[in-house]
Amino acid sequence: MNTLTLLTLLAAFALGAFYLGRRRSLLAGGGARTLHSLPGYYGFYVVIWCLIPPLGLMLGWQVFEPRVLTWLIIEGLPESMSSLPQGPLNLLLNDIRNLASGDLVVTEVSEVMTQAADRYTALLSSSKFWLSTMTIMLALAGISLATLRITPAFRARNKVESTVQMILIVASSIAILTTVGIVFSVLFESIRFFQRVPLDEFLFGLQWSPQMAIRADQVGSSGAFGFIPLLTGTLLITAIAMVVAVPIGLMTAVYLTEYAKPAFRSVAKPLLEVLAGIPTVVYGFFAAIQVAPFIRDSGGLIGLDVASESALAAGIVMGIMIIPLVSSLSDDAITAVPAAMRDGSLALGATRSETVKQVMLPAALPGIVGGVLLAVSRAIGETMIVVMAAGLAANLTANPLEAVTTVTVQIVTLLVGDQEFDSAKTLAAFALGLMLFLVTLVLNVIGLRVVRKYREAYE
Amino acid sequence: MYGVNEGVAEDLRSGRFGAGFSGAEMLENSAAQRADSPDGAGTIGNIQAANPYMVASGVNVHYGDNHAIRNVSLEIGKNEVIALIGPSGCGKTTFLRCLNRMNDTIESARVTGEITLDGHEIHDKSLDVVALRARVGMVFQKPNPFPKSIYDNVAYGPRIHGLASTRAELDEIVHGSLQRAGLWEEVKNRLHEPGTGLSGGQQQRLCIARTIAVSPEVILMDEPCSALDPIATARIEDLIDELRRNYAIVIVTHSMQQAARVSQRTAYFHLGDLVEVDATNKVFSNPGHRLTEDYITGRFG
Known part of the structure; x- marks a missing residue:
């Protein structure tokens, strides 16, 4: 049977x-x-x-x-x-x-x-x-x-209800246990990596060229596993993305909550959410085919030497991708400020813009900060746009016009194709994953804490 | 009287009044009411104040299709407290919000009719709504201090209107406003702590201090004590009585005892109509309209 x-x-x-x-x-x-x-x-x-x-x-x-x-x-x-x-x-x-x-x-x-x-x-x-x-x-x-x-x-009802409660507990622990499982699997592989490459070399090394020698006399046989170029690349692209996303997203939210007519709002909000639903691969095309050449050409016009794959292109497109996230979270934060605040300010003779700047935004600030931190962790974890638009070269640079690479991109390249799962090269991906996990975890914890503190303010 | 005449004259020219209620009739009504002889049409009693400062005539408010208040004419006098009473949804708050054009913030609201402040039409282009609201302050039902320090709460209005050029002047305004709101002694050592940390009654007095900091001429209060306990209420009522010396005050209240305690005149609203206006002791001892009598004797409401 x-x-x-x-x-x-x-x-x-x-x-x-x-x-x-x-x-x-x-x-x-x-x-x-x-x-x-x-x-x-x-x-x-x-x-x-x-x-x-x-x-x-x-x-x-x-x-x-x-x-x-x-x-x-x-x-x-x-x-x-x-x-x-x-x-x-x-x-x-x-x-x-x-x-x-x-x-x-x-x-x-x-x-x-x-x-x-x-x-x-x-x-x-x-x-x-x-x-x-x-x-x-x-x-x-x-x-x-x-x-x-x-x-x-x-007492059948009591028995049934306690059983249902048990089922609910099991259901809710599945997600938690999965997360714990992921953490441990990444952690154990990372420990195997750190047995081959010392922790301090990984954390403070300035060189990233993850290859291992197959033969002893091979050219370039010594791999270098310095995490710093990847970290700076990630931070550079994230910073550019934030410079694009935070002002535009915030201004969008202010317009939608404070100025827009309901008819416009009812069209614009769903459109923004559609923007949030575009697969990142599509943004990647856009970055690689439109934005990167455009930046290279316009850089050429004013005499700047721009790499054809630049941090700037990837950062700008990533910023555009994150705008809906920032605007939607800021929108929520501003909407959550009690209407009494706005009325109180307007009744004192404040203009709309004074009310927004001096009452609504300060009151919503913790929520907005929380949203921005969530957006940062989203940007740090983003992969496809960077793969397609920022290149693979692990340059240690702060120049946004050069090609850089990020932690996620390197994880992808390390794990693509046939791999032997006991070489330092492959295991490095897990160490990178662990680092990424830690960074985004810390940011999420801070973000959620700020958001929670904000929620308590008006209850 | 200058105000109401000008307003009505203006209406005669613009034909703004609705059908069946011309400016001329309005004048006649006023005359009739002055003689204290209710004619059954519209408001009974006496809509006139001894020393009128704000004059509303023929005010109608629509929220979308809902006709929220109908043809309300009322004078608000200097140095007196006028209480607006009536059952929920009768239009008291709507009328109050007309006086500083807070209804502008509601998308679907449409206000028609004349409202003058010291003789000037408040909907006129020459009077900016920002300036109007600085002259006609408002205290809300629920204390709504900004999430800022006590000092910044009071200084907010003077700052945006540029009333103080130096820090010392601003300090003086904050000190004076808190003093007049009867809050200074309680907060003088904690001016830089958040205003949201005060008790409910203190928060409401902070909101009053915030309102008087911009030196308004009229203060509108929308059920200012409904969220407060009896002791805090008594303090606010004492404060209202003191403020009367310098301001015209309009207070919306659900408590008839409160109306009787703090006001000199009382206006009774019912389902969007201003049913009766008169001296408070007259309204409470000898109401002219059956609806008013039913309400104040607790038969409904």
Whole structure:
């Protein structure tokens, strides 16, 4: 019986369980009035017992089945094979599995392997059989036990509600646990990197040329893993993006909240949100094909030597990309200032612009700062525009007209293509990822704190 | 009287009054009302103040399709407190907001009719709304100090209007305003702490100080005590009584006791109509209109 059939069967059981539980409660109580909970809760109580244990069993089976099977296969192999080191043993097991499923096998097939493959197939089908049998038995056992427990005084609602609460807790912890998992996987790979390249060389090195020698006598064989050029490149592009996005975004927000007619606002706000929805790759085209050549040409006109891929182009386009974020968060912050502030200022004879400058913006400032910090972490994490418009050269420069590169771009280039996962070059990507994570984490924490402090101000 | 005559004359020329209510009729009504003989059409009682400073005549306000106040004519006198009372949604606050053109900030609001301040039409192009609001200050229902220091709250108006050229002058204005608002003793040692840290009653007095710092001529108060406890209310009421010496004061209130305590004249609004205006003791002891009587005796409202 395959998994889908099994799940369908369980769903059918659950439906039956609901009616059984409901019916049983009504019969036991002699009417809904005498029951502790509404009849539906008794139904759900039986459904919970019908579904959760079998589903738990299936999940556990999913996790442990491969390990147990592998262990059984290895046990069954002759001593000469089962005592092989880890690598060749894995290859052998792969071959056996392929043989069992009828795929192509690279090595030549021996008698022992055919036997092992047969055994594997047999084990697999008996595992399926036992899973199905046990699942169905568990579901039926759950239904009968739960049904038997139903009496008029039985507190089914409380049980159901606490179960629902557990499910909610599990749901909310999935995102958190995933984040923790990501952090740890990046952290462990980074530690492996720092075993090869010293931490201080990574943090303070001024050279970034991540290649490792394949042969000892290779030209340029010594890789350099200095984080500083990438950091300055990232900060340079982020700074340019902020110089573009913050004033324009803020002015947009002020116009939309304080001056625009509702009709204009109702058109402009959705349009800005569309701008926020454009994929960054498209912005990348725009940067690489329109903005970068334009900047190079206009630089040429006034006698400046501009690289064809410049930090300026990437920064400007990234700034344009971030405008909707800044304007929408500032808009929220300004709108959240109580209307009484605006009225109070206007009633004193202040003009609209005085009111905006001296009352609305100062009152909204914490919210705006929070929004800008979130925008900064967005800019730091942005990749595609920089890949396409700013180049790959890790120059240590503050000149926006030169090509620079950023942390995210380097992570991409380090991981693109076939990689061996134990060279410093590949592992460097994880160290960069960790750094990026730390920087954006700190910025987000500051941003959220500022925003929260602001929220308390008017409640 | 100069004000109302000019306003009405202006209306005769421009034909601004609605159908069935010409400027001439308005004059007749005024004359009739002066004789204290309600004729059943429009407002009964006496719309005139002893010493008129702001004069509204034939004011109508529409919010979109909603006719919020209808044909309200009322004089606001110097050195007196006039209380606007009436059930919720009757137009008291709307009328109040006409007087310093705060209704301009509401997109759908449309105000017609004449309102003059010291003889000058407030909707006239020659009078800037900014200057009008400096002369007709407003205190709101909920204390709304700016998220700035106490000092900066009071100094805000004088700064934007350039009333002080030196720091010492500004200090003097802040000191004087806080003193007159009866707040100086409580805050003199914490002028640079945020105004939002004060208690509700102190915040409301701060807002009054902020309003009088720009030396207005008229002060509008929109239920200034509705968010305050009885003790803070009593302090504000004492303050209003003192402020009467220098300003014309219009106060909207839901508390009839408050209207009786602080005002010299009382205007009763009902569903957008100004039903009755008269001396406060007359309105409360011997109301001329059944609606007024029902309201002040608590039969509805």
